[in-house]
Amino acid sequence: MxxxxxxxxxxxxxxxxxxxxxxxxxxxxxxxxRAEPGAGLRPADWAAVRFTVVQAVLSALISVALAVPVARALARRRFAGRRALVGLLGAPFILPVIVAVLGLLTVFGRAGWISTALGVLNLPPVQIYGLHGVVLAHVFFNLPLAARLILQGWQEIPAERFRLAAQLGAGPREIWRLLERPMLMRVVPSAATVIFAICLSSFAVALTLGGGPRATTIELAIYQAFRFDFDLGRAALLSCVQIALTVAAALVALQLGRGDGFGGGLERPVQRWDANTFGHRLLDGALIALAALFLMLPLAAIITSGAAGxxxxxxxxxxxxxxxxxxxxxxxxxxxxxxxxxxxxxxxxxxxxxxxxxxxxxxxxxxxxxxxxxxxxxxxxxxxxxxxxxxxxxxxxxxxxxxxxxxxxxxxxxxxxxxxxxxxxxxxxxxxxxxxxxxxxxxxxxxxxxxxxxxxxxxxxxxxxxxxxxxxxxxxxxxxxxxxxxxxxxxxxxxxxxxxxxxxxxxxxxxxxxxxxx
Missing domain, CATH: 1.10.3720.10 (MetI-like)
Structure with missing residues (x-):
């Protein structure tokens, strides 16, 4: 204007x-x-770079792989409390990281609920510290984000496409091949790259669940160089590496986020006539219940254990x-x-x-x-x-x-x-x-x-x-x-x-x- x-x-x-x-x-x-490029990165610094990339890749892939069936189930079903559950998917975004980590420890830690149950069966406890613990925490935070992004992709498919598919007698396989898979090919790479970029700069998760020589991220290495060694040159050099990785991931996410969708519709409510068999409804219900349980258990653990302290x-x-x-x-x-x-x-x-x-x-x-x-x-x-x-x-x-x-x-x-x-x-x-x-x-x-x-x-x-x-x-x-x-x-x-x-x-x-x- x-x-x-x-x-x-x-x-x-x-x-x-x-x-x-x-x-x-x-x-x-x-x-x-302040960085000193001539000094170069130490072997421990390169190990931190590798761990940062590996955990970010694993976190992004697992989050998206789990989010696709959950988002599909939410897109196909209408039930009481659905809006509240979709709103719950946004809760981890404002949840303090240290609170979520403590809740995950209460559920998945060596003395946690799951390890206690495994002990009754004479099975070894869950090991949450290290790479798998960092990835678990990142999946807890980013599975809801991935599900929201992918669910938005489903909601952008015009209702007229589903009406036409129903008139042609298309079943779940045809709907997947003609509508859902093309949408996922457009949405999933961008969502995975966004989560990858977020996990690159995760600090509190690595500080609490990583921290060992084999589980140190770049951010944690910066903190250690700054706080314990007071090596500002090394901290600055690691910061430059962190910036380069994050900016590169952000640019890739921006590029992948572009692309044409299915075009506009008449903004009618989407009705799904496919996947109405008992087996499909049972599968979707189980996926939604498991996702809700995964998100709510750590919160319930904090409330129950925190009330005593x-x-x-x-x-x-x-x-x-x-x-x-x-x-x-x-x-x-x-x-x-x-x-x-x-x-x-x-x-x-x-x-x-x-x-x-x-x-x-x-x-x-x-x-x-x-x-x-x-x-x-x-x-x-x-x-x-x-x-x-x-x-x-x-x-x-x-x-x-x-x-x-x-x-x-x-x-x-x-x-x-x-x-x-x-x-x-x-x-x-x-x-x-x-x-x-x-x-x-x-x-x-x-x-x-x-x-x-x-x-x-x-x-x-x-x-x-x-x-x-x-x-x-x-x-x-x-x-x-x-x-x-x-x-x-x-x-x-x-x-x-x-x-x-x-x-x-x-x-x-x-x-x-x-x-x-x-």
Missing amino acids: ADRAVPLARWPGWSTGTLVGALILGALVAVAL LPGLPASVWQAALNSVLVALASTVAMLLLALPMAATVAAGRGGAIELAGLLGLAVSPLVIGTGLFVILHPVTDVFALALPLTALVNAVMALPFALRILIPRARQIVAQNGRLALSLDMSSTLFLLRILLPRMRAQIGFAAGLAAALSMGDLGVIALFASPERTTLPLQIYRLMGAYQMQAAAGAALLLLALSMALFWIFDRGGRGHAEA
Whole structure:
């Protein structure tokens, strides 16, 4: 839209976009300048690179392979609670990683529920640490994401295609060959590559379930070089390798995500006449039940084991919880101060570069940004004293891409509907923002704020670099309790973290939707 048709100032969005771009790119430049290419990677570093790629490949392949039949079952069946189950597929995204890991340990660990049951049968316990544990945790987090992405592909097949197939007497095999398989050939490679890119930059999972010489990722190697060896050159070199792998995976995912679908339809509800035999219904029901059980068991384990440890939590846990809440609130405020001007400028039709700056956080891990900020700030200040503010800032930047994806579509719609009328009334930019744009975006603002707060509450990244015993957050405190084998206290703290994360998400999201204007 032309400038004259939009009553919005240009400079706030460009200022915040430039600030975000400078922060991320400045951190990357600092990392690149500190790296020592001539020193090369050690054998242990190459082992970390290999393990990172292997676990990411396995996690992506297994997640997608399991997600295809689950998504197909959800696409073919309508049942009570289906909408809630599809919503549950999004829960692991905002679930704190350390909470999920503790739940997985309770279910799959050496003394977990499954190992106990195997012991009754005189079978050996499950070994969760190492490659298989890292892959299991990644599948827990990414199976729901893959199922949602693939289910969306099924939903994009026009209902008219299924009607025509039914009229021609096509059965499940013909539907698979003519409709479902071509869709999967288009959707699955992109979904697998997205999950591969996500698993490349996983830190908390490798920190808790890996960590041995044969189960160290690049991110964990960066943390070890930084925290234990204080070898900034090696940490910077590993960061450059991490950036190269992540950017390459992101570019491949972007390229694979393109492609033509089945075309448009009349947006009728999809009805499936195929696979209505008892055997098909039983198979689909079993797949849906197993997927739900896999997602809900770790959560149930946290609730049951955490309830016993909650009353006796030490004071350090409550202090860490307070720090986490303050960091989450500061991160949310910072994210909104960055995202709202950027979304408004993009909606006005003159912010392509701003949107790109906001999406940079998807290509760079928080640990790499934290390393860059340390390289920049260490010569001039005590970085460890700024652990909590720096964590809040990086968390805000990491949540920014998701917030922009939530805010920009609604902002564009409002500007298109009201921009010319506001100009005809000679409405100022400030008045349009306060009276028109922000009130009509309350639902989206609340959802974005809740998402940012929940993600920040559960983050175990930058704080692991800078934390001291006095300045820590709840996820890091849980990790320390696990390292001290205080598992009951860790479970209680995990339940507290889960409750606080969900409460913050609900408060912000509900607050936005409860007062949203049409």
